Amino acid sequence: MRRLTVYRLEVPYREPLRVEGFEFGERQGVPTCSIVGSMRGDEVQQAYACARVVERLEHVEECGGIRKGVRILVIPCANPLSMNVASRFWPADGTDINRRFPGDAYGETTERVATGIFGAVRGSTYGIQFASFNQQGDFLPHARVTRVGAVSEESLSMAEDFRLPCVVSREATPFDTGTLNYSWQEWGTHAFSVYSRTTDRIDRPSATLAGNAVMRFLGTRGLISGRVSGGTNGVRLDETELVDVRTEGSSGYLDGLVKPGDVVDKGQELGLVLDAFDAHVRERLVAPVTGRIFFCRVKALVQQRMVAYRIVPL
Amino acid sequence: MIETVFSAALPVGERLIVKKNRIEGRGGRGPRIAVVTGIHGDGLEGQFVAFELAQRLRERIGDLRGIVDIYPALNPLGISASEHGVPLFDLDLDRTFPGNKLGNLNEALAAAIVADIKGANACVDIHAPDAYLQEVSQVRVEERFAKTLLPLAQFLNTQLVWVHGSTDPLRSTLAHTLNSKRTRTLVVEMGESLRITEDAGSWLTEGILRLVEHLGGWTGSSVALPSPRLVRDGSVTVVSAEVPGFFLPRIELGTTVRSGQIIGVIADPLEAKVKAEVVAPSEGTVISLRAQPLVYPGTLLARVLGGMR
Numbered sequence: 001m002r003r004l005t006v007y008r009l010e011v012p013y014r015e016p017l018r019v020e021g022f023e024f025g026e027r028q029g030v031p032t033c034s035i036v037g038s039m040r041g042d043e044v045q046q047a048y049a050c051a052r053v054v055e056r057l058e059h060v061e062e063c064g065g066i067r068k069g070v071r072i073l074v075i076p077c078a079n080p081l082s083m084n085v086a087s088r089f090w091p092a093d094g095t096d097i098n099r100r101f102p103g104d105a106y107g108e109t110t111e112r113v114a115t116g117i118f119g120a121v122r123g124s125t126y127g128i129q130f131a132s133f134n135q136q137g138d139f140l141p142h143a144r145v146t147r148v149g150a151v152s153e154e155s156l157s158m159a160e161d162f163r164l165p166c167v168v169s170r171e172a173t174p175f176d177t178g179t180l181n182y183s184w185q186e187w188g189t190h191a192f193s194v195y196s197r198t199t200d201r202i203d204r205p206s207a208t209l210a211g212n213a214v215m216r217f218l219g220t221r222g223l224i225s226g227r228v229s230g231g232t233n234g235v236r237l238d239e240t241e242l243v244d245v246r247t248e249g250s251s252g253y254l255d256g257l258v259k260p261g262d263v264v265d266k267g268q269e270l271g272l273v274l275d276a277f278d279a280h281v282r283e284r285l286v287a288p289v290t291g292r293i294f295f296c297r298v299k300a301l302v303q304q305r306m307v308a309y310r311i312v313p314l
Numbered sequence: 315m316i317e318t319v320f321s322a323a324l325p326v327g328e329r330l331i332v333k334k335n336r337i338e339g340r341g342g343r344g345p346r347i348a349v350v351t352g353i354h355g356d357g358l359e360g361q362f363v364a365f366e367l368a369q370r371l372r373e374r375i376g377d378l379r380g381i382v383d384i385y386p387a388l389n390p391l392g393i394s395a396s397e398h399g400v401p402l403f404d405l406d407l408d409r410t411f412p413g414n415k416l417g418n419l420n421e422a423l424a425a426a427i428v429a430d431i432k433g434a435n436a437c438v439d440i441h442a443p444d445a446y447l448q449e450v451s452q453v454r455v456e457e458r459f460a461k462t463l464l465p466l467a468q469f470l471n472t473q474l475v476w477v478h479g480s481t482d483p484l485r486s487t488l489a490h491t492l493n494s495k496r497t498r499t500l501v502v503e504m505g506e507s508l509r510i511t512e513d514a515g516s517w518l519t520e521g522i523l524r525l526v527e528h529l530g531g532w533t534g535s536s537v538a539l540p541s542p543r544l545v546r547d548g549s550v551t552v553v554s555a556e557v558p559g560f561f562l563p564r565i566e567l568g569t570t571v572r573s574g575q576i577i578g579v580i581a582d583p584l585e586a587k588v589k590a591e592v593v594a595p596s597e598g599t600v601i602s603l604r605a606q607p608l609v610y611p612g613t614l615l616a617r618v619l620g621g622m623r
Binding site for chain 2: 009010011012013092093094099106107108109110111112134173174175177178246249250251252253276277301302303304305306307
């Protein structure tokens with residue numbers, strides 16, 4: 001394992017921003033696989049899961065398990081500057097590095113950071129990002145492929161090699177064009193977002209599950225040696241097939257009764273919306289289909305028209 | 315008449331309500347014009363225009379034909395918190411259009427706004443700059459809509475009309491959505507974040523009256539400024555910080571500078587040193603200037619429009 005500085009930026013009154021990478025296998029050339037952990041300041045789980053992958057690859061390399069000709073680059077935390085002040089976005093201007101790819105070396109600050117990161121991971125055969133979502137809640141661990149072009153179709157088949165409970169595809173929107181995942185695919189990389197359960201707190205079981213999935217993927221794709229085992233035969237579906245359960249006419253406290261991964265029957269109660277002043281039940285959120293819970297909102301307060309649960313129909 | 319455009323329950327004893335002020339003229343039938351602002355909670359320049367325009371119209375309601383709908387606060391939660399986006403969401407409201415009436419609160423809000431404005435004869439969407447800049451008043455026109463918008467943009471009394479290229483994220487804006495639905499929408503940028511620049515606001519108010527007049531809806535008085543300069547992307551040079559520190563400008567917004575003239579310095583207060591002198595890359599007029607002193611490498615400090623005197 002070699003530790004290298006992928007990008008460095010001088011900042012006012014603090015130590016420079018240093019984006020650190022960990023290199024395994026070959027020392028030269030474009031990475032066979034690049035793995036990125038947190039990109040935003042609150043992605044603690046993503047950084048943690050990725051750090052655990054570094055730890056495991058270190059062991060694999062010590063045992064001679066990195067295949068000849070393979071170079072793996074891992075960037076556990078692409079934005080320590082924001083993590084150290086617990087700011088989801090760039091603290092000085094609120095911009096999101098993961099909306100700035102492929103970046104610009106002469107552009108605005110976060111475009112420079114993005115281009116520094118992308119310069120290290122561009123052209124990788126495989127790109128894996130431990131991602132978080134803008135919906136605040138817990139997820140069923142899954143792999144996600146955003147459809148950008150022809151490369152995405154092949155990626156979707158490959159995503160099954162993670163052997164996570166779910167492989168979700170989705171159409172790219174204009175909002176996606178600045179993401180690392182999108183830029184990777186523009187450069188022909190098979191790009192995957194791996195979601196574990198949480199974002200701003202560590203959930204050890206799902207971080208381990210996500211890390212196992214990445215190691216399984218590397219093994220199945222022939223980048224590392226060793227027996228590939230575990231995981232599940234996941235469900236493959238398009239994001240539009242997920243069934244949303246939302247607060248319709250009420251708001252208040254969400255009293256959740258289920259968690260990601262639970263199998264629920266049609267008509268089963270998933271949560272209660274309680275009045276904020278008298279705790280009376282204002283709405284019962286029930287499963288419109290039989291399925292597995294994919295997403296649960298975990299924040300205590302809910303507004304009207306808010307997605308509280310998403311279900312993978314079975 | 316104050317009307318509700320959108321309403322939804324917030325968690326604790328309150329509703330999110332987006333309202334508009336519908337002003338119906340007594341001068342007979344005429345166009346419907348929408349004036350919207352406050353889509354970003356830190357862009358307050360449009361507040362003055364909403365206030366001033368409604369007053370002008372009420373004073374001379376007999377000179378108005380048709381309807382002017384004024385939406386002063388598309389993002390009331392953001393305004394109340396001085397936040398750019400919608401509090402509780404990571405997303406910028408102006409990146410969620412066209413929205414989805416069956417979606418979450420943000421998406422449903424966006425869909426309701428579009429449904430309410432769609433079909434107007436023209437819409438003026440007033441913004442203040444983000445990124446901690448001051449900007450001269452300008453109409454921003456996406457290249458693909460230039461043919462239909464440029465004939466209207468000249469009336470708004472701004473200093474510039476900037477025709478810019480189209481980028482994918484712009485497809486999620488209110489202006490792009492409305493223009494795609496053939497509701498001609500002009501984006502105005504001016505002033506400074508979290509500030510009100512009354513002079514520019516007064517001129518824009520007069521400009522909106524000129525626009526309404528051009529569309530056959532206003533027979534009262536209005537004041538015209540000289541025609542705005544038409545700008546395209548290639549004629550503007552960006553000046554960025556290359557070192558971190560604190561930017562101390564040495565010129566004011568709108569100054570005409572020579573090539574090589576010092577625009578400002580970047581200071582290091584710890585070591586009491588000037589870390590960099592920031593110079594104009596070309597002759598021209600400074601149309602954007604950094605307002606917040608803290609800078610990182612890459613922070614936009616100024617835009618210089620070449621050849622303007």
